[in-house]
Amino acid sequence: MGLKLAAAAGLAFLHLPILLIFVYAFTTEDKSYQWPPPGLTLQWFAVTWNRPDVWAALGLSLKVATISTAIALLLGTLCAAAVSQSRFFGRETISLLVILPIALPGIITGIALRSAFSIADIPFSTWTIVLGHATFCVVVVYNNAVARLRRTAGSMIEASMDLGADSFQTFRHVILPNIATALLAGGMLAFALSFDEVIVTTFTAGQQQTLPIWMLEELVRPRQRPVTNVVAMVVVLVTFLPILAAFYLTRDGDQIAGAGK
């Protein structure tokens, strides 16, 4: 009983502050976060809707997250396929190097990329942000794909070839259906990671503002503060749903894969 209470208290401690953010989206006080809110209003939703800087930041974030995820899906899957299906010199090294960016502190990745960009004389653009995000997005997809490919018996691929399917048909009809849910989960996670990334982005964005960076700036500069809360609330809802979906999808996927054993 005591243990259950402690667990409940722990969970409450983790999640109540998020609710607080939601509450402040409706407050009538816009200079400071005053508790309890002096009054409740929906006006900040309209204000947010009419702020072009919000839309610009949101647009950039979506664009970066989409491109990074696409790159991660392509490279992560290819890399996972190579590492899990064949043996070659340096295989373990490649595996380690791919995973490394997620173990490395973001600030190191950020500084490294920034100095690389300045040495190579590359101006900051959407693509420099994408490059920074892709470093850790690839890992997420790779990890998901490699785990699933390891469980996909090598003899299944041989069976497909044996029955007359060339490499492309084998990928299309055997490998892809078996790793599809893992790719979906990896892709969603990659998207979510990219969408709220701050540290690497500060080093690779230059003057551009992704949504999280925009929020940080807003907090420093108090002007229509609840707008930040409105945006935060929308972001939480928008990112929470795909992650929940990914969770359920992979759970079902595991059941299907398990049934084959």
Next chain:
Amino acid sequence: MTPAVSFQAISRHFGRVKAVDRVDLDIARGEFFAMLGPSGSGKTTCLRLIAGFEQPTAGHIEIFGETAEGVPPYRRNVNTVFQDYALFPHLNVADNVAYGLMVRGVGRRQRMQRAAEALDLVQLAGYGERRPGQLSGGQRQRVALARALINEPKVLLLDEPLGALDLKLREQMQEELKALQKKLGITFVFVTHDQGEALSMADRVAVFNEGRVMQVGTPQEIYQRPVSRFVADFVGSSNVVPPDFVERVCGKRAWGSLRPEAIRIDPPERGTGVNAQVLSSSYLGAATRLTLDAEGLRLQATVPSGTTVPQVGEAVALGFDPDALHIMEGEA
């Protein structure tokens, strides 16, 4: 007539390991051919060379008279039943069976009809809608068989096909495979480490050891006239008899083999020249197996039930027809 499969001085080396070492082998059309050997003897690698999953390091392979080197698995008219069956978990049984037709672009309607026929052939009619995960081991084996046969291969390869089944099911599947092969007339090549399985099912057997073929012959030849100590030992528990003993019996100095059932147990006063003592005895039902110490040589003998069986520790004399002592020419 050109053989179904022909190996000409085939080698397959993995680094310094000679998995297959200069193997010459002809498998006739319509034959039920067994590759028998302990694990790591190269028999599975030979099967994979026929399927096209491995390429030879040296030598030449022909399948129905056509060069096989460099031809990928999906362009060979050869299909495999895998040891772990390798069924596709995301497809139901009918789609698994019809996979070979699907990748060849056969229409769905015809595919499903042929799949139903193939399932009928392996006595699984009506199982098409199930998932592989819902089947027993024996049923999965049959699905794998139907899936391999639907492409109408010229050669069917079976990699330890019965290894994962329990004894009763294994015996039943042996009968069925044999009957199926007769009915279809396709060349079957199967790999096994179980000598009983090889002897009871195959028309001819190749015995493998350390990447080389030790002997090729009918089950009778392999069992009764092994060419070497290895073959005699691996194929059934034959007594390997050293040159000294053979010289005493037939005057020729060579290694020999003597089947346990060829040894006759006589009372000691008969005096056939070879005296022995019974070390242990185990009752097998139809016969009793004795382990004997014949003047320092350890021998196995089987005595059919219904005759007098000597007790452990008893002194006996051994008798056998000199013709039953087979001289192994392949043994130096």
